[in-house]
Amino acid sequence: xxxxxxxxxxxxxxxxxxxxxxxxxxxxxxxxxxxxxxxxxxxxxxxxxxxxxxxxxxxxxxxxxxxxxxxxxxxxxxxxxxxxxxxxxxxxxxxxxxxxxxxxxxxxxxxxxxxxxxxxxxxxxxxxxxxxxxxxxxxxxxxxxxxxx
Amino acid sequence: xxxxxxxxxxxxxxxxxxxxxxxxxxxxxxxxxxxxxxxxxxxxxxxxxxxxxxxxxxxxxxxxxxxxxxxxxxxxxxxxxxxxxxxxxxxxxxxxxxxxxxxxxxxxxxxxxxxxxxxxxxxxxxxxxxxxxxxxxxxxxxxxxxxxx
Numbered sequence: 001x002x003x004x005x006x007x008x009x010x011x012x013x014x015x016x017x018x019x020x021x022x023x024x025x026x027x028x029x030x031x032x033x034x035x036x037x038x039x040x041x042x043x044x045x046x047x048x049x050x051x052x053x054x055x056x057x058x059x060x061x062x063x064x065x066x067x068x069x070x071x072x073x074x075x076x077x078x079x080x081x082x083x084x085x086x087x088x089x090x091x092x093x094x095x096x097x098x099x100x101x102x103x104x105x106x107x108x109x110x111x112x113x114x115x116x117x118x119x120x121x122x123x124x125x126x127x128x129x130x131x132x133x134x135x136x137x138x139x140x141x142x143x144x145x146x147x148x149x
Numbered sequence: 150x151x152x153x154x155x156x157x158x159x160x161x162x163x164x165x166x167x168x169x170x171x172x173x174x175x176x177x178x179x180x181x182x183x184x185x186x187x188x189x190x191x192x193x194x195x196x197x198x199x200x201x202x203x204x205x206x207x208x209x210x211x212x213x214x215x216x217x218x219x220x221x222x223x224x225x226x227x228x229x230x231x232x233x234x235x236x237x238x239x240x241x242x243x244x245x246x247x248x249x250x251x252x253x254x255x256x257x258x259x260x261x262x263x264x265x266x267x268x269x270x271x272x273x274x275x276x277x278x279x280x281x282x283x284x285x286x287x288x289x290x291x292x293x294x295x296x297x298x
Contacts, residue, residue: 003169005161005162005165005244005245005246008161008162008164008165009158009161011161012154012157012158012160012161013154013157015157016154016157020152095154096154097154
């Protein structure tokens with residue numbers, strides 16, 4: 001049983017997005033524990049559209065965020081530990097919540113990424129309308145994300 | 150329709166408390182919009198036990214937190230605007246979330262309190278086991294509360 005409030009807050013922001021008609025995006029640190037399509041991470045991070053339109057079987061669990069989504073037309077099963085979630089926010093206005101993930105500077109994520117299998121496929125965001133690789137709004141710009149330590 | 154994430158976060162922390170077996174406490178700024186028993190506020194704030202054991206008909210709505218609870222043996226109907234909620238946290242460890250409420254220094258709350266009807270009843274926390282008037286853990290002490298601006 002988890003003792004962290006983080007999965008509860010992730011679900012809360014997701015529900016807020018849905019109720020407001022916004023598109024929920026999740027940013028996550030990619031490492032050996034994440035199962036994401038190769039080639040979509042940038043600087044050890046990936047941003048995923050987790051709206052009902054873009055996913056199937058979305059589970060915002062206490063330990064894992066899991067769902068299926070299409071990448072370049074191919075269905076992939078995604079699994080992200082809650083620990084790796086950096087932020088969840090609305091695409092439309094950047095409002096949501098950011099979390100501090102251990103390993104500042106993403107050293108852990110980068111280190112791990114080099115150990116993870118890499119397919120060599122280049123990023124192809126142009127051909128993929130669903131998972132949006134746009135980076136989350138920077139704190140200095142929109143300023144809507146709340147950093148939760 | 151609310152556009153604030155705050156009620157969603159309040160519900161999230163409440164659910165986390167319940168799932169962990171903790172006692173959820175709500176701290177609120179008292180003003181003309183709150184309906185709370187007179188004599189229980191300190192410095193314009195009130196702390197209430199909102200656990201299932203201490204309340205009846207608890208509603209954590211998007212605009213209002215409402216419930217019934219016993220104060221000195223008498224059932225009272227409580228109503229607190231979500232805007233007035235300062236924090237929700239677990240009594241057992243102080244973990245939870247704090248919110249910035251407008252009017253720093255509680256000037257608004259204090260001003261309003263002087264306009265609200267006062268029954269003249271003195272605070273009687275000793276005779277009342279349910280709503281606990283203990284102040285929330287200070288940021289400098291427990292440091293578990295996350296301040297959300």
